[in-house]
Amino acid sequence: xxxxxxxxxxxxxxxIPLLIPAAYGYYLGExxxxxxxxxxxxxxxxxxxxxxxNFARNTYTLFTSILNxxxxxxxxxxxxxxxxxxxxxxxxxxxxxxEALALTSLAWIIIPLISAWPYLHAGYAPTDAFFESMSGWxxxxxxxxxxxxxxxxSLILYRSITQWIGGLGIIVLMLAxxxxxxGRHLLRAEGKDSLDVGIEKTAKSYWGIYIxxxxxxxxxxLFFGMDIFNAINLSFSGISNGGFFPFxxxxxxxxxxxxxxxLMFLGAxxxxxxxxxxxxxxxxxxxxxxxxxxxxxxxxxxxxxxIGMDDPYNSxxxxxxxxxxxxxxxxxxxxxxxxxxxxxxxxxxxxxxxGSTSGGIKxxxxxxxxxxxxxxxxxxxxxxxxxxxxxxEGSPVHTDLLxxxxxxxxxxxxxxxxxxxxxxxxxxxxxxxxxxxxxxxGNVGLSTLQVSSMGEITKYCIIFFMxxxxxxxxxxxxxxxxxxxx
Numbered sequence: 001x002x003x004x005x006x007x008x009x010x011x012x013x014x015x016i017p018l019l020i021p022a023a024y025g026y027y028l029g030e031x032x033x034x035x036x037x038x039x040x041x042x043x044x045x046x047x048x049x050x051x052x053x054n055f056a057r058n059t060y061t062l063f064t065s066i067l068n069x070x071x072x073x074x075x076x077x078x079x080x081x082x083x084x085x086x087x088x089x090x091x092x093x094x095x096x097x098x099e100a101l102a103l104t105s106l107a108w109i110i111i112p113l114i115s116a117w118p119y120l121h122a123g124y125a126p127t128d129a130f131f132e133s134m135s136g137w138x139x140x141x142x143x144x145x146x147x148x149x150x151x152x153x154s155l156i157l158y159r160s161i162t163q164w165i166g167g168l169g170i171i172v173l174m175l176a177x178x179x180x181x182x183g184r185h186l187l188r189a190e191g192k193d194s195l196d197v198g199i200e201k202t203a204k205s206y207w208g209i210y211i212x213x214x215x216x217x218x219x220x221x222l223f224f225g226m227d228i229f230n231a232i233n234l235s236f237s238g239i240s241n242g243g244f245f246p247f248x249x250x251x252x253x254x255x256x257x258x259x260x261x262x263l264m265f266l267g268a269x270x271x272x273x274x275x276x277x278x279x280x281x282x283x284x285x286x287x288x289x290x291x292x293x294x295x296x297x298x299x300x301x302x303x304x305x306x307i308g309m310d311d312p313y314n315s316x317x318x319x320x321x322x323x324x325x326x327x328x329x330x331x332x333x334x335x336x337x338x339x340x341x342x343x344x345x346x347x348x349x350x351x352x353x354x355g356s357t358s359g360g361i362k363x364x365x366x367x368x369x370x371x372x373x374x375x376x377x378x379x380x381x382x383x384x385x386x387x388x389x390x391x392x393e394g395s396p397v398h399t400d401l402l403x404x405x406x407x408x409x410x411x412x413x414x415x416x417x418x419x420x421x422x423x424x425x426x427x428x429x430x431x432x433x434x435x436x437x438x439x440x441x442g443n444v445g446l447s448t449l450q451v452s453s454m455g456e457i458t459k460y461c462i463i464f465f466m467x468x469x470x471x472x473x474x475x476x477x478x479x480x481x482x483x484x485x486x
Contacts, residue, residue: 008046010107011114015043017165018115018158025154032152035121042114105471112137115162118155127456134463136162138470139357141243141327141445142462144452149247153229156246160236166470167240167267167357168210206271209278214239217263224255238263241357243327243445254313257330261317264326268293268352288393289353293363296350297323300343308340318446322347325359327445333435334448341431344446348438349416359443359469361412365405368397372406411473416441419465426458440465 018040025033112133119129128144135142136159148156217235222228233246238260252260266274269290276284284290297319305315314330321328322344333341351360371390379388389396397405416437423433432448439446440462451462 007106007110011043011111012047014107014111014165015040017161018043021154021158021161024157025152028153030152030154032118032121032155035118036154036158039115039117043111108137108467108471118158122151122155127459128452131451131459131463132159133162134466135445136242136244137166138443138466139163139167139240139242139325140359140440140443140466140469141237142440142447142451142466143244143445144459146450146452147248148245156233157229159244160233160242160246163242163244164214164236164240167242168206205275209271209274210239213263213266213274217259220259221256224253224259226256234260235263238326238328239267239357241267241325241327241352241359241443243321245328252330257313257317260326260328261320264320264324264328265297267326268320268324268356268358270353270355272355273353289364289367292367293323293353296347296363300347303343304340308337308343310336310340318344319347322444322446323350323358323360324352325357325442325444329446333446334432336448338431341435341448345431345434345438348435348442348444348446349412351442359441361409364392365409367392368402368405369409372402408473412441415465415468415473419461422461423458426455436462437465441469443469 018036022033022036022040025036112130115137116126116129116133119132120126124132124144131142131144134140141163145151148159151159214235217239218228218231221231221234226234230246230250233244236242237244241264273284273287273290300323301316301319304310304319305312308315310318310331317328317330318333320326325348333344336344349360350366351362352358354362354364368390371392375388375390379386382388390402391397416434419437419441420430420433423436424430428436428449435446435448438444443466451459454462
């Protein structure tokens with residue numbers, strides 16, 4: 001199966017969850033369901049020939065199996081010479097790493113383009129429709145829709161589900177189908193390299209955990225007094241660290257704020273970590289990456305509360321939202337203390353644990369980079385020729401992986417500063433520019449500016465950074481190289 005076949009499979013599986021809002025819209029009698037059905041049809045249509053061929057092959061296999069059973073040589077009624085009917089075997093080619101990365105990059109361009117159609121139908125301009133769709137599929141949460149509650153309910157659910165799918169990734173969903181080396185490449189392309197054996201088993205277990213946490217989120221929000229529709233949407237957006245609110249204003253209780261923060265926190269933990277905890281391997285609670293993550297959150301919340309003088313519950317939710325790439329924000333961030341904005345920028349840059357639904361650089365890369373710097377400082381006091389190795393959890397980090405992490409951190413910061421410069425050139429303030437670029441590049445969704453009032457060029461800049469942040473830098477370069485080679 002070639003690269004094109006892989007891509008059509010991605011479209012097909014990515015369209016399946018969209019049946020939920022389409023069916024809901026049909027049930028409510030909202031005309032928007034027809035537009036969603038068109039999106040689903042467009043995404044599934046390229047796979048129909050393959051489905052029909054596989055159906056024919058399976059029918060042929062069943063037919064020949066029946067013939068072989070009836071006319072087998074040892075059967076007492078068989079007096080004829082058996083014709084050897086061999087099964088058709090599909091020759092599955094292995095995707096190279098560059099092709100897998102290019103496939104990931106291509107998916108996050110084409111799918112948001114197709115999925116923008118319901119927003120166009122709802123009356124939004126092409127740029128705004130594509131912006132909202134890209135923000136959903138990249139699980140960012142920046143929105144050009146100032147009053148989501150005015151949308152048809154099925155479209156609100158549609159927004160949330162695109163974030164829910166994008167949070168864990170269509171590529172991980174497809175790992176249940178892709179096996180072997182190509183599956184590992186696709187897993188790596190999503191930044192979710194697994195230590196588990198079996199790509200198919202890993203993907204299924206990840207989705208199982210994801211669905212379980214989503215249901216828990218819905219149940220807890222219902223328990224704390226939220227209505228079912230908002231509970232479902234907030235749980236979808238919370239566990240995926242998406243950040244789309246289904247409303248423009250809501251009087252959250254303190255318990256609901258804590259619940260949302262916990263949902264985003266759970267989404268920012270790696271799925272390997274979740275698997276260990278659910279398997280009662282509580283030693284994972286003392287892992288270096290997890291403890292480093294807790295320290296960052298604890299220090300940040302304390303600084304925002306004591307220096308920014310913000311409400312403690314708001315401080316907690318906003319800090320977790322920033323570091324987990326959650327996008328949920330309580331209060332007007334534009335009037336926050338400048339130091340609080342500074343802390344949130346740092347949190348948005350760092351991101352959550354490696355192999356989670358969060359964006360940013362990722363805690364693991366930062367941990368490796370910090371250890372490498374400390375090791376370098378230590379080398380000045382050691383004898384010449386002394387060998388030092390960066391270790392995480394007691395295991396040495398390979399030199400190639402160490403260099404890749406450091407290069408990625410450098411490239412990320414470079415893109416952040418470059419993007420901030422673009423916004424400063426358009427007349428935005430330095431803090432606001434850094435804030436919006438850190439938010440879009442980290443797929444966070446927090447903003448001190450009103451996105452809906454921005455110009456088209458500025459919106460496309462944000463779309464670019466949301467895209468880069470979701471698929472990460474190296475897959476984007478792989479896509480460019482793949483296109484140029486063709």
